[in-house]
Amino acid sequence: MADSAETDEAAAPPESGSRPGHARDIGFGDRIAGCVRRRRSQIVLGLDPDPARLWPEALELAGATEGSPAQRAGRAVAAHCRLVLDAAAEQCVAVKPQVACFERLGAPGWAALREVMEDAAQRGLVVIADAKRGDIDISARAYAQAFFGRTPTPFGDISGLGAHALTVNPLLGRDSLTPFIEAARERDAGLFVLARTSNPGAADIQDRELAEGGSVSAAIARMIDELGRPGVGGDGLSDVGAVTGATAPERMEALRELMPHAVWLLPGIGAQGASGRDLAPAFAPGPAGGLVSASRAIVYAHESAGAGAPAACARAEAARLRELVWGLYA
Amino acid sequence: MADSAETDEAAAPPESGSRPGHARDIGFGDRIAGCVRRRRSQIVLGLDPDPARLWPEALELAGATEGSPAQRAGRAVAAHCRLVLDAAAEQCVAVKPQVACFERLGAPGWAALREVMEDAAQRGLVVIADAKRGDIDISARAYAQAFFGRTPTPFGDISGLGAHALTVNPLLGRDSLTPFIEAARERDAGLFVLARTSNPGAADIQDRELAEGGSVSAAIARMIDELGRPGVGGDGLSDVGAVTGATAPERMEALRELMPHAVWLLPGIGAQGASGRDLAPAFAPGPAGGLVSASRAIVYAHESAGAGAPAACARAEAARLRELVWGLYA
Numbered sequence: 099m100a101d102s103a104e105t106d107e108a109a110a111p112p113e114s115g116s117r118p119g120h121a122r123d124i125g126f127g128d129r130i131a132g133c134v135r136r137r138r139s140q141i142v143l144g145l146d147p148d149p150a151r152l153w154p155e156a157l158e159l160a161g162a163t164e165g166s167p168a169q170r171a172g173r174a175v176a177a178h179c180r181l182v183l184d185a186a187a188e189q190c191v192a193v194k195p196q197v198a199c200f201e202r203l204g205a206p207g208w209a210a211l212r213e214v215m216e217d218a219a220q221r222g223l224v225v226i227a228d229a230k231r232g233d234i235d236i237s238a239r240a241y242a243q244a245f246f247g248r249t250p251t252p253f254g255d256i257s258g259l260g261a262h263a264l265t266v267n268p269l270l271g272r273d274s275l276t277p278f279i280e281a282a283r284e285r286d287a288g289l290f291v292l293a294r295t296s297n298p299g300a301a302d303i304q305d306r307e308l309a310e311g312g313s314v315s316a317a318i319a320r321m322i323d324e325l326g327r328p329g330v331g332g333d334g335l336s337d338v339g340a341v342t343g344a345t346a347p348e349r350m351e352a353l354r355e356l357m358p359h360a361v362w363l364l365p366g367i368g369a370q371g372a373s374g375r376d377l378a379p380a381f382a383p384g385p386a387g388g389l390v391s392a393s394r395a396i397v398y399a400h401e402s403a404g405a406g407a408p409a410a411c412a413r414a415e416a417a418r419l420r421e422l423v424w425g426l427y428a
Numbered sequence: 429m430a431d432s433a434e435t436d437e438a439a440a441p442p443e444s445g446s447r448p449g450h451a452r453d454i455g456f457g458d459r460i461a462g463c464v465r466r467r468r469s470q471i472v473l474g475l476d477p478d479p480a481r482l483w484p485e486a487l488e489l490a491g492a493t494e495g496s497p498a499q500r501a502g503r504a505v506a507a508h509c510r511l512v513l514d515a516a517a518e519q520c521v522a523v524k525p526q527v528a529c530f531e532r533l534g535a536p537g538w539a540a541l542r543e544v545m546e547d548a549a550q551r552g553l554v555v556i557a558d559a560k561r562g563d564i565d566i567s568a569r570a571y572a573q574a575f576f577g578r579t580p581t582p583f584g585d586i587s588g589l590g591a592h593a594l595t596v597n598p599l600l601g602r603d604s605l606t607p608f609i610e611a612a613r614e615r616d617a618g619l620f621v622l623a624r625t626s627n628p629g630a631a632d633i634q635d636r637e638l639a640e641g642g643s644v645s646a647a648i649a650r651m652i653d654e655l656g657r658p659g660v661g662g663d664g665l666s667d668v669g670a671v672t673g674a675t676a677p678e679r680m681e682a683l684r685e686l687m688p689h690a691v692w693l694l695p696g697i698g699a700q701g702a703s704g705r706d707l708a709p710a711f712a713p714g715p716a717g718g719l720v721s722a723s724r725a726i727v728y729a730h731e732s733a734g735a736g737a738p739a740a741c742a743r744a745e746a747a748r749l750r751e752l753v754w755g756l757y758a
Contacts, residue, residue: 146566149581157582167584174583198563198570202579203586204542205535212534228567232597233528233560234627236476240528249532251479252487253504254497256533267562269599269622271629292599297564299601306647309637314644317636 126263126288127335130191130361133224134386139191139420140427142226142363144393145179145214146196149203151398152178153408165206172206175199179214183221185409186396189416192224192262194363194391215259225262226363230292232267234274242281263288265341265363268318275325279338283329288337290363291322294353296343315349319356330359334383339363347376354379365391381427390423392416456593456618457665460521460691463554464716469521469750470757472556472693474723475509475544476526479533481728482508483738502536505529509544513551515739516726519746522554522592524693524721545589555592556693560622562597564604572611593618595671595693598648605655609668613659618667620693621652624683626673649686660689664713669693677706684709695721711757720753722746 124132134140149171160174183193195218200211215225231241243249245261266278268291275291282289294304294315304315319340326338339361342353362380380388392415399415400408454462464470479501490504513523525548530541545555561571573579575591596608598621605621612619624634624645634645649670656666669691672683692710710718722745729745730738 146570148566149579149583149586152582161582167581168586170583171579171581171586174581196563196567196570198561198567198574201538202570202574202588203581204574204589205539208531208538209535230561230563230597231528232562233526234625234629236478237526237528237558240476240526240532244528244532244534249479249501251497251501251504251533252482252491253479253500256479256498256501258532259534267560267597267599269597269633270625270627271632271634273627273629275629295564295600297600297603299564299603299605302601302651303599303644303647304601306644307639309639314633314636317633321632 125286125329125331126282126337127329127359127361128331128333129262129286130224130288130389131331131333131335131384131386133191133222137191137222138424139189140385140389140423141190141416141420142192142194142389142391143182143186143190143223143396143416144194144196144228144365144391145182145397146199146393147175147178148199149175153181155408156181168204168206172203172210175203175207176210176213179210180217181409182397182412183218185412186416187218187221187223189413189420190223192226192389193218194226194228194393196393197227197229212259215261219260219262225260226290227259227261227264230265230267231278232270232274234270238274238277239281242278246278246281246285246287261287263290263339265290265292267292268321272321272325275321279325279329283337286337288339288361290339290341290361291318293318293322293340293342293357294345294349295341296345296365300343300345315353316356319353322360323357326357326359333386335359335361335386341365342380344376344380347379350376350379354382358383361386362388363391364388377423377426385424385427390419392419395419455616455659455661456612456667457659457689457691458661458663459592459616460554460618460719461661461663461665461714461716463521463552467521467552468754469519470715470719470753471520471746471750472522472524472719472721473512473516473520473553473726473746474524474526474558474695474721475512475727476529476723477505477508478529479505483511485738486511496536498534498536502533502540505533505537506540506543509540510547511739512727512742513544513548515742516746517548517551517553519743519750520553522556522719523548524556524558524723526723527557527559542589545591549590549592555590556620557589557591557594560595560597561608562600562604564600568604568607569611572608576608576611576615576617591617593620593669595620595622597622598651602651602655605651609655609659613667616667618669618691620669620671620691621648623648623652623670623672623687624675624679625671626675626695630673630675645683646686649683652690653687656687656689663716665689665691665716671695672710674706674710677709680706680709684712688713691716692718693721694718707753707756715754715757720749722749725749
């Protein structure tokens, strides 16, 4: 665990990595590039805990505690995530908690989410909150406060979750993204905007051809590129990234042309097993151009393997994916 | 408060309005039509509490309590919403908490959200959680559990928020909406899918013209209509509604043609003051075809008025909007 215990300034939580007077001029793009280099990993550990499918050790830890079902489930979920991080964190560059899976536990789930995010940040991981938020005006600013900032109240400021990055939905357009970008940029955090998802339903809206030419996803990609330009760092990566499914290679190439500076968050590689060549456009800007997310492939590796301790299997699968993806780039 | 104290079966929380064996065959469309008729109101009370701008009485109530800033702010926000409901609930048919404004307070905010939603349901209001969620697969199902359903855990089931309706984002397509629709339909709840928002950024994606003809919003509208067809009730309204900004009348007419059965949630009327004629397409399917949301116009009516108690001004403004909108339909 030497790797994860090391002091990793670039991935420190935004709270501790403030930039008074912007003296330290490193934005999210440079941060992520540095983290990928140092950790030699592009793997994003997805955490989407199902309370009915937690590792047995987590259940034992939480089973001995008291409280309401939601409180006990919240603690069990937090314990599970801690164990998964213990096992796999050092193979990964980032962690991506799926907010829905915490939110369904109510207030205790929200407390567990905060605990897991703080834990991951302390391990030197980039923390990407997968919330797919999208709203306008005061609501967008409120979400930005929830994930990046702080909320002033008469009782004192309330800290948000301190995310390093957040997934957002662009359907409401530029003015819905701007409050998120401003809040993120202020603290060297970043966004991953949904550009072209990998589910079948992506055909319903995202793949529609526009009268002006190109798809809806292409229009989103152009918007991502435009919004990210002021945030391009020395490594050529911007702070406005894209969620881009590993789909048809020609589509990925076209999207990469439209957003040459965007860090791509590639979900579902683990489960769906896209091949190396398919991913080449992701890594066009460098090794940090593509972050490959895997959750169930790692967390339930012991089930696929048919035997073995969850932690050992998770670590082995994360290590395998890490080498596989690193090899694709090199 | 006779109105809000009456037993209002159709708007009872889904928990108490279960339909064993579907014996009671009333879906969300019929529920909302009945509520609008009985309450003679199409006004949706928007609750987007800003902890720095709560009614003074709420601050006094919460100021005397102990706990962390977040806990005190959560209690103050809940107290504020209760006071607003006391003042304006009987003028309204529904309440629409903006989830972002609670979420930024962390776990105590989530607890406050649950409290406010339960309070509103007990007053006979239809509770529309304005969360604009959108995701796929297990994440979509987890959000559906959070807002409509329950989450099984080894420690017992955890109830979701018991929303009667939820706003959702359709960018990810049909398979992202289906888990929400299934969970909602199961309990006579409904959805409001973002179809055409009223912010300037709507031009960026939603207004783009498609090669096949029509805008992205029109494609979304067709999807809303298709998904809602199995949920059309006796009153001709479906359980898949639409968030449709009160924008250009010709656009509203075109969208209404594409989704003749959808209940429309119209945000921002209060602040922006769309005229009566503009809203005609909303009410084409009947008085419940358009639900008109107002939040700050009601909650901060005392500031616009320049004098008067917040509660009295809120009640008067809600009553004024109620008569105004009811008059538009008649």
